[in-house]
Amino acid sequence: xxxxRCPYCQEERPEIEFSYAGExxxxxxxxxxxxSDESWAEYLFIRSNRRGxxxxxxxxAHGCAQFFNALxxxxxxxxxxxxxxxxxxxxxxx
Amino acid sequence: xxxxxxxDQGVILADLLAGQVTLMADQLRYSLRIKSQDRxxxxxxxxIDLPNKIGQTIIQNDRMVFCVGPDEYILIDNPNLRETLxxxxxxxxxxxxxxxxxxxxxxxxxxxxxxxxARMINIGCPLDLSLETFPVGKCTRSVFESAExxxxxxxxxxxxxxxxxxxxxYMARYFEKFCLENESL
Ligand SMILES: [Zn+2]
Numbered sequence: 001x002x003x004x005r006c007p008y009c010q011e012e013r014p015e016i017e018f019s020y021a022g023e024x025x026x027x028x029x030x031x032x033x034x035x036s037d038e039s040w041a042e043y044l045f046i047r048s049n050r051r052g053x054x055x056x057x058x059x060x061a062h063g064c065a066q067f068f069n070a071l072x073x074x075x076x077x078x079x080x081x082x083x084x085x086x087x088x089x090x091x092x093x094x
Numbered sequence: 095x096x097x098x099x100x101x102d103q104g105v106i107l108a109d110l111l112a113g114q115v116t117l118m119a120d121q122l123r124y125s126l127r128i129k130s131q132d133r134x135x136x137x138x139x140x141x142i143d144l145p146n147k148i149g150q151t152i153i154q155n156d157r158m159v160f161c162v163g164p165d166e167y168i169l170i171d172n173p174n175l176r177e178t179l180x181x182x183x184x185x186x187x188x189x190x191x192x193x194x195x196x197x198x199x200x201x202x203x204x205x206x207x208x209x210x211x212a213r214m215i216n217i218g219c220p221l222d223l224s225l226e227t228f229p230v231g232k233c234t235r236s237v238f239e240s241a242e243x244x245x246x247x248x249x250x251x252x253x254x255x256x257x258x259x260x261x262x263x264y265m266a267r268y269f270e271k272f273c274l275e276n277e278s279l
Binding site: 001008009010011013016062063065066 | 235236
């Protein structure tokens, strides 16, 4: 069983309580009307699909019900860190 | 054994050596959402103490207030106070931005006691229920099999488990089965 640290509960909790919510730090365009169809589609659908360290959103659905961000390695499934929404993304250790 | 939950409230579902499972009597339940900056003022205005940290519980007489999220609380109280609380909340409505939802009939409470109580929860819930990580007085939302639950540890060997009414017959059977299979423990 994978344990994920929720930055709001400040605890390691079983994976089954969480749900994945896609890539993190993708800001919604402030004026969608100004966008071309192509750039709107890019905002909606195009993701980095990274192999390795990936910034992503998680929801502690069956816990505190908060969204938070995580830095996870998509190859090893190891969570490097998790942090609250609104906090700056932690730098990747080389 | 049939589970007509409304009429069975307050009865013991299983009482075996391994543990005792009781379906709790009717309760008043509220889901409260209050921003953390209004917490103290809210308590001052209506006398309901709110815990300030996720996982904490405050108990006053029949009243239990669980903090399940940064601004989310579950209040369980004596059903006789239904009107009193409703009026209190209405009076506060123009003072703060908050939300109160009566969920009395959405939830059902189980009381699990006995030295196997934690094990009984762990058949369907992967939380670490050792006393070090889950001390007396702690509460949290979690899952039991696929049903969302609220767990509260009353005592070292007693838990209160809240779930949605529709999940209750399923969980009651699970507990009953556990008790039967572990009768010799
Ligand atoms: Zn959490």
